[in-house]
Amino acid sequence: MIISIASGKGGTGKTTIAVNLVLSLQKGTVQLIDCDVEEPNSHLFLSPTIHQVTSMGIPVPRIDESKCTYCGKCAKVCEYHAMTVILKNVLVFDELCHGCGACSYLCPEKVIFEIEREIGIIQEGSGNGIPFVNGVLNVGEPMASPLIRKTKEKIQKEKIVILDAPPGTACPVIETVKGSDFCLLVTEPTPFGLNDLELAVGMLERLGIPMGVVINKADIGDRKVWDYCDSRNIPILMEIPMDRQIAESYSRGIPIVVENPSYIQKFEGLFEKIENQIAVSNG
Amino acid sequence: MDGSEIKQLAIVSGKGGTGKTTIAAAFAALAKDKVMVDCDVDAADLHLLLRPKILTQEKYFGGKRPHVDLEQCTQCGLCAEVCRFNAIDNGVVNSISCEGCGFCSHICPEEAITMREAFSGDWFVSETPYGPFIHARLGIGEENSGKLVTVVRKKAMEVAQERGLELILIDGPPGIGCPVTASLTGVNLVLAITEPTLSGIHDLERILKLSDHFKIPSMVCVNKFDINLGNTAKIASHCKKNGSRLIGEIPYEPRVVEALVQGKTVMDYPCNEVQGVVHRMWKEVEDSLKVKKCLNTKSFVTG
DSSP states (O other): OEEEEEOBSTTSSHHHHHHHHHHHSOTTSEEEEEOOOSSOOHHHHHOOEEEEEEEEEEEEEEEOTTTOOOOOHHHHHOTTOOEEEETTEEEEOGGGOOOOOHHHHHOTTOOEEEEEEEEEEEEEEEETTEEEEEEEEOTTOOOOHHHHHHHHTTOOTTSEEEEEOOSBSSHHHHHHHTTOSEEEEEEOSSHHHHHHHHHHHHHHHHHTOOEEEEEESTTSSOSHHHHHHHHHTOOEEEEEOOOHHHHHHHHTTOOHHHHOTHHHHHHHHHHHHHHHHHHHHTO | OOGGGOEEEEEEOSSTTSSHHHHHHHHHHHOSSEEEEEOOTTSOOTHHHHOOEEEEEEEEEEEEEEEEOTTTOOOOOHHHHHOTTOOEETTEEOTTTOOOOOHHHHHOTTOOEEEEEEEEEEEEEEEETTEEEEEEEEOTTOOOHHHHHHHHHHHHHHHHHHHTOOEEEEEOOSSSSHHHHHHHTTOSEEEEEEOSSHHHHHHHHHHHHHHHHTTOOEEEEEETGGGOHHHHHHHHHHHHHHTOEEEEEEOOOTHHHHHHHTTOOGGGSSOHHHHHHHHHHHHHHHHHHTOOOOOOGGGSOOO
């Protein structure tokens, strides 16, 4: 079972929900994967021991210029403008390359080969007996999606897999949540929270993923998030109050369930509700 | 005005939800002669505070998608074989997985696949009580947000040149990936907003590294600094080591959310303490950018 935790707006509590949820479930049944490869944070709360670090790259073209006729076919087929041919020079802009492989396949002289260029690493380990994986994008690399795709290859399907997603609604989020059985959207009751929740709901509807909402800092702001969820028939599965104690523990990297074990039951309840929602959506 | 005379400030954070848009809106109320641009195109919020009146709306085409003529398709399967994104199978395109590389269209033996421009959002030129504002709405589930950032920034530059405005104020996206890179290229100054949490510190270090990577000078603001004074001190020492100036520490203040709920910037809502810090921060920024001094502060709502 794959449950992704997403949000639209950043800083609403995705990582908090992801980490506390895995800590509240039975050990041996869960796996936590941090897919926010641009700014991964889950490890700060789970403090995992990392057993394995793997370099991850995407294939980028290189040219055997001794045989190149500078025909320009590669530059012509590249939709990302990652290659140009100027006189007797072939320039490759690695950061623009998506690694589609069209240039090497279509080169009439077959002089383009591919090398793997690192864009980040994948770390595997465990913390509190919970298997943990995260992807970490190298600073300066623009493309998060390929690394997220590779990070998700570490999913252990037989487990309850919790995916901590990046904020927003664009490609890295879609790459994370697609294939999930359920997506939990974490929001806060402010105009920013609501605006971005609506965008995230639209994204999940397009992907056909069943969803539920967690309202964090539930007593700040206004009631419009509740009205919106009511009007769209989106279940609100949990509410967490604004609590300076929670904020302070968070600032020190301490999960809520460690600081205040009465929350374990609440997160167990959240998981039960998710299971029910999945059962309903499976008919 | 010549493009090179126009100064650009990017407000970023690494971690989401630290207060980028709150600060950007406050600066919008303070700065003179500027154009605002919301580069967080897939979760844009600045318009909620700037109350834009849309002047023009343009369509954004973010890339191409294959269109398959099923009458010509013989289901040979070659497209599926070469596609590295698992985005096409027997003539059926998965537009969410597709990255628009066009490989399939080049190798189809029947020439049944053509690439067509895909509509992926809208962008707007608006007027606000604080000045012109360029913003966008990326289509739901669309990609290529970096390219849309480049589009809105280019328009902001045009507007600044046409109207003789000396500053472009950029509300950036979270993270360090392609939309952030697109938001940072060519700016004069980065202001990174963080919070005194382990996540905030971790993400700040990465965004400052990115800013260094592009050789852009950076300044830092700690929001809700009083949530954890120890972490605030750590941020201060990291800034020192990194050569970034810590220019503001904003206290935790529930009125900031109240202002937001009212659809107001913190400069238009009574929250004295926060206004004071933001005001001092703006002074630092304008001194660093050497832009004209700000509006008379007495016009702001205090209490």
